[in-house]
Amino acid sequence: MKKPFQFKQFTVHQDRCAMKIGTDAVLLGAWVEIENSVQSILDVGTGTGVLALMAAQRSSAEVIDALEIDADAYEQAVENFEASSWGDRLFCYHASFQEFMSEIDDQYDLVISNPPFYVEAYQTHDTQRNLARFEDALPFEHLIIGAGKLVSPVGKLAVIVPYTEEERMISLASHVQLYPERITRVKGTPTSEIKRSLLLFGRETSAIVTDELVIEFERHQYTEAYIDLTKDFYLKM
Template sequence: MKPFTFKQFTVYQDRCAMKIGTDGVLLGTWAPLQGTESTILDIGTGTGIIALIIAQRSNAETIDALEIDTDAFEQAVDNFETSPWGDRLFCYHASFQEFTEEIEGKYDFILSNPPFFSENYKTEHQKRNAARFQDSLPFEHLLYGVSKLMTNDGKFAVILPFREEQNFIALAKQYSLYAHKITRVKGNSSSKIKRSMIVFGFHQVAIATNELIIENSRHHYTQEYIDLTKDFYLNM
């Protein structure tokens, strides 16, 4: 498995069950940072791709990441250390439930590309299952932890299958987390909505919604997608 080279950093992924995909890059590049964040957390970092994108985009003093799988954790640490932002990136090896109970600080911005395949179908690859299925981090546990770890004016950004959007928003309200912005992602103009990227906060506001289309045609990207990712992808 070859490393994935971005403009300012390289991500090795041979030891990770879940490889780099569009979802992580989308969330990392789209997340609406204010520029005032000093502490940021990436839950379920995998290769570390989201945390690395955020490190390039922000001046946050502390960017923590969390990964439960040993191999993925070690690879994320390596990817962080070889990046230009190794002094600001730190990875914890623990479950989110353990982390929530033990950590004392709070975060200005939290991100997660969580396990979201809730169907009964499983592969024989145990690590890939853990990375893809909700069993390892149910939405309730994720939202509870976020509500405990986020500052009062903080934000939480997540990417989900579109079919999970309304359920997740309703569940978030039980933890006093309210949707602020929703961007629905389509592969092309004629395809169905595939993903929802949502930003939550503790304050209720009018929800801003929009749509992101990735391609006009195969490998011909929309200007909006190019603008989002051009600072990262080599071919943009």
């Protein structure tokens, strides 16, 4: 069994999850603004449960729901939730987003997702890993349409996507009256190309706050901005 991933305030077991904890999820979980007024949060495609756990650590939200289609990942997320200090606020549904969206009447103050975004050309023979990694398991269109229904009138949607998909996500979101408020573009090093876009959407059009985040100066030499962002979570920060 692989060792669990130890954060400062919680532990994540991930041996039964196809997709392990990566920088993307931690970036989104640390970056997203969670105001004191946020009382309900939904994590779409929770995997290990790390985003929901980070939201629980950072907020006093009474309801933190998570959604996971893969049976093994769902069971592991539930176990990770129950082992945490916030088990009474965390709940995981075992369903596809499409099923959940059609059956749920609730709305959320914050919907967060680190969605799968590898195109079908790179599919593997591992069905579980494909579900976790590839966009056809949760197309961006489905995520945005669902968010349009599930984000409350004062709520927000926060996602991390490849930089190449930033414009498409913004265009899709506009069709369900979700508009970008904040964009952070992420680079691995000062000289590398932009790799990811962190996007925060709200219900009102506003001036968009944009900035850039560089993770490392060089291998394992992290920038002050990245350290400051993740220091409440990573043990070594």
